[in-house]
Amino acid sequence: MKTKNLFLVSVAMPNYGQDQFISQAILGVLSQKADFEIELIVANDCSPDNTEAIVQEIIHTHPNGSWIKYTRHAENKGAIPNFAWSISQAKGKYIAICEGDDYWTDPLKIQKQVDFLEKNKDYSIIFHKVKEIDASGNQTDTNILNSPEEEQTYDLKHLTAGNFIHTPSVVFRKNFNELPPWIVYSPLGDYPLHMLNAQYGLIKYVPEEMAVYRVGNGVWSSQSRNHRIINTMFTVKLLTLHFFNHKEIYHLLSNRYKHLLESLTNHNKTLSPEAAAYKLSFKKLFMIIIKKMKHLIK
Known part of the structure; x- marks a missing residue:
């Protein structure tokens, strides 16, 4: 019988007004099969919807409901401050992100990514191919981010040209005790986070589709x-x-x-x-x- 590793992996799930999607996002994380402990940080940014009841139901009825560390902010922080706050709560050796309108499709996603980082200490980040869908669940005709069909290695210099990492696909080492305070002023949350992490090692891409990104519902994809x-x-x-x-x-x-x-x-x-x-x-x-x-x- 395989014994669990002693380290923890944290999954940050910032969300606001996504009660129609949040259950699918949470269940994708709770379905993960891994030989390490997982904590799911659900950060509800004072949503005026049914998110609270949905999350509490899952906590009390799902076999892995104890993984969830749930917070509903008393006041709305805003998308990026809530994103940064959820990352700051992570206690794990590694951190993954799945926002409340995205979801994971492979129950071995985290295990595969953490296994790679455990074996390759010169890498700081690993991400993978995702499927992009619209708010109705249909696959989009064109992708916001185009992913290659073969494995790739990138570094910090590649990232300066632009973000190519889909948020629900990334797992990274916890390279810092806290994020720099200026990050909450950035209109983009994940891009500066990836830049900061890429200071500490290489970036691995695998062409395996293990998550879904919902286009048009998030703060970024809905902008002009x-x-x-x-x-x-x-x-x-x-x-x-x-x-x-x-x-x-x-x-x-x-x-x-x-x-x-x-x-x-x-x-x-x-x-x-x-x-x-x-x-x-x-x-x-x-x-x-x-x-x-x-x-x-x-």
């Missing part, structure tokens, strides 16, 4: 093109501050910021009214953050 670009620019700017002393990464991020700005301009090299409004609002917010957070940017 210009809104996404501006949000990415803002996050890249924060990352340039973090990597200020890492000359190569700083240079790559700075160049990406310039290219993102160029992509917002029309044939007359001027910003569209929508893009100009977004850029102005984020520039003002960024300057406020710089003044308040200088001592926190490391």
Whole structure:
């Protein structure tokens, strides 16, 4: 009989207003078969729906309901602060993420990914192929992130060109005791998290489809093109501050910021009214953050 390993794996599940999906997300985690302990951190960001009752029902009736560490915030924190909070609660040697509208389809997903990280100490992150569906459950015609059909190894430099890791696919080593405080100001939660983790090792991709990502329901996939670009620019700017002393990464991020700005301009090299409004609002917010957070940017 195989004995369980002594270490813990944490799964962060931030959610808001996803009561129609949350059961499927939770059951995908509770179905995992592993030779280590698992904790599922369900962070309900004060949802005005039936999430509370659904989660409590699963806790009290599912054989693995004790895995769930459930919190309903008294006040709404916002998507990124709640995302960061759920990560900060993780006690595991490894951390996985499954937001409340996504779900896992392979009961051996976590075991496979943790086995790889246990055997390959020079890797910090492992992720895999996912299936993208719309809110109705139908497979999308085009994918937000295109995944190759063969295994790949990436590093921090590859990530500077853009995020290629689907949130419900990732497992990473807990490389930090706490996230840097500035991360809650980023309009993107998972991208700076992956950048921070990639400082500590390589990134492995496996072309095995083991999770589903729901397009159009989340904060990111429901945004307009210009809104996404501006949000990415803002996050890249924060990352340039973090990597200020890492000359190569700083240079790559700075160049990406310039290219993102160029992509917002029309044939007359001027910003569209929508893009100009977004850029102005984020520039003002960024300057406020710089003044308040200088001592926190490391």
